[in-house]
Amino acid sequence: MAQEQANSVGTAMAILDIAERLVQQRGFNGFSYADVSAELGITRASLHYHFAGKAQLGEALISRYATRFAASLTDIDTLAAPPIGKLRSYCEIYRGVLAEHRMCLCGMLAAEFDTLPGAVRQAVINFFDQNQAWLSAFLERSSEAGALRLVGPPDRAARTVIAALEGAMLVSRPYGDTAVLDSVTDRIIEEFSA
Amino acid sequence: MAQEQANSVGTAMAILDIAERLVQQRGFNGFSYADVSAELGITRASLHYHFAGKAQLGEALISRYATRFAASLTDIDTLAAPPIGKLRSYCEIYRGVLAEHRMCLCGMLAAEFDTLPGAVRQAVINFFDQNQAWLSAFLERSSEAGALRLVGPPDRAARTVIAALEGAMLVSRPYGDTAVLDSVTDRIIEEFSA
DNA sequence: GTCTATAACGAGATAGAC
DNA sequence: GTCTATCTCGTTATAGAC
Numbered sequence: 198m199a200q201e202q203a204n205s206v207g208t209a210m211a212i213l214d215i216a217e218r219l220v221q222q223r224g225f226n227g228f229s230y231a232d233v234s235a236e237l238g239i240t241r242a243s244l245h246y247h248f249a250g251k252a253q254l255g256e257a258l259i260s261r262y263a264t265r266f267a268a269s270l271t272d273i274d275t276l277a278a279p280p281i282g283k284l285r286s287y288c289e290i291y292r293g294v295l296a297e298h299r300m301c302l303c304g305m306l307a308a309e310f311d312t313l314p315g316a317v318r319q320a321v322i323n324f325f326d327q328n329q330a331w332l333s334a335f336l337e338r339s340s341e342a343g344a345l346r347l348v349g350p351p352d353r354a355a356r357t358v359i360a361a362l363e364g365a366m367l368v369s370r371p372y373g374d375t376a377v378l379d380s381v382t383d384r385i386i387e388e389f390s391a
Numbered sequence: 392m393a394q395e396q397a398n399s400v401g402t403a404m405a406i407l408d409i410a411e412r413l414v415q416q417r418g419f420n421g422f423s424y425a426d427v428s429a430e431l432g433i434t435r436a437s438l439h440y441h442f443a444g445k446a447q448l449g450e451a452l453i454s455r456y457a458t459r460f461a462a463s464l465t466d467i468d469t470l471a472a473p474p475i476g477k478l479r480s481y482c483e484i485y486r487g488v489l490a491e492h493r494m495c496l497c498g499m500l501a502a503e504f505d506t507l508p509g510a511v512r513q514a515v516i517n518f519f520d521q522n523q524a525w526l527s528a529f530l531e532r533s534s535e536a537g538a539l540r541l542v543g544p545p546d547r548a549a550r551t552v553i554a555a556l557e558g559a560m561l562v563s564r565p566y567g568d569t570a571v572l573d574s575v576t577d578r579i580i581e582e583f584s585a
Numbered sequence: 586g587t588c589t590a591t592a593a594c595g596a597g598a599t600a601g602a603c
Numbered sequence: 604g605t606c607t608a609t610c611t612c613g614t615t616a617t618a619g620a621c
Contacts (some may be wrong), residue, residue, distance in 0.1 A: 205586070226420040227506040229614055243587050245616065300502060308494060308502040310564045312421040322565045356562070356571050357555070357578050364558020368550070370504045371516045377550050384551050399604070423596055437605050439598065 221299035252314035259320040280339035415493035446508035453514040474533035482576040
């Protein structure tokens, strides 16, 4: 039974892996169950066993993505590095995604926001709120410790950094490289360096 | 005959107006000929008379958008204002779009890039190249005149500004306001102020 | 859990009348 | 230019066998 469950979970995970990449590269309206089916080698009907509909699949996608992202942020928190180094690590999360020719999952969904199922919309908002809350707290803490130059309120700075990184990923896509994102990252680091 | 041509051009323009808004709000993969048809009150077949296929419609969309955008840039050039004021006017182009609950047309298409017809892809790249070329030249010129503080090469600065503005529009969408874009605009103005 | 079969609908596109 | 009619295909989803 443990094995059967493991297979089920394994299949669900494999579906999420493929769907996640497809959404990041093609958008929520740019992929179908047929795409996942062909790549995974099981029928569309079987996909519906694991995820009843595209909306539920979308929710599961963001849920797992947000959990992973939060884990990455916790990793940064526990890093033995100065705040500027941690800020660079934060930027490198985005770089790793773009290097795989992917858009940030929730950045992509933000573009398609008006067409998304209600539950998926809320999950996108929650992701950005969570992301901003962490970055804002990090910037404030680091600034108070004198390890980072922060002008203006931390939540405003956090929103600006997130916007710049998401936008850098977006405009990088047509060119197929990370040049713009690297430029933006350098500027962010300079901006917060004392 | 002049009247007939005027009607034809009028219909084509009306189609472009509706399709442009739909793409900016829902994405290229998030709208259909049926949507335009319903809103304009003519059949899908009639739409195909004016634009043979979705790919051609997409090309026409970007072509008109790029022309209008270029005209806005020329307007800024001829403005009787200091460079910082012109830079603010540039940012306000983006704000006007977002205020109508729209994404930048080419920002939206950049997200969907992998799924676009080849000709549309190239048009998106051309738009960003044109946009960057203007902004880069403007920043360099203004900096040399001492009216603007520019650190690093102008093309790098131009790409960063565009990325920040596009990203600000993107992450603003789920929240339905212009708060993030306004914050980003303020930061850009501060950054280039002497 | 996965399959075959099929339903039900929507999308892009074309032919040909008016 | 716009229409009706039709075609073909893709997409989401369900029923029921194995």
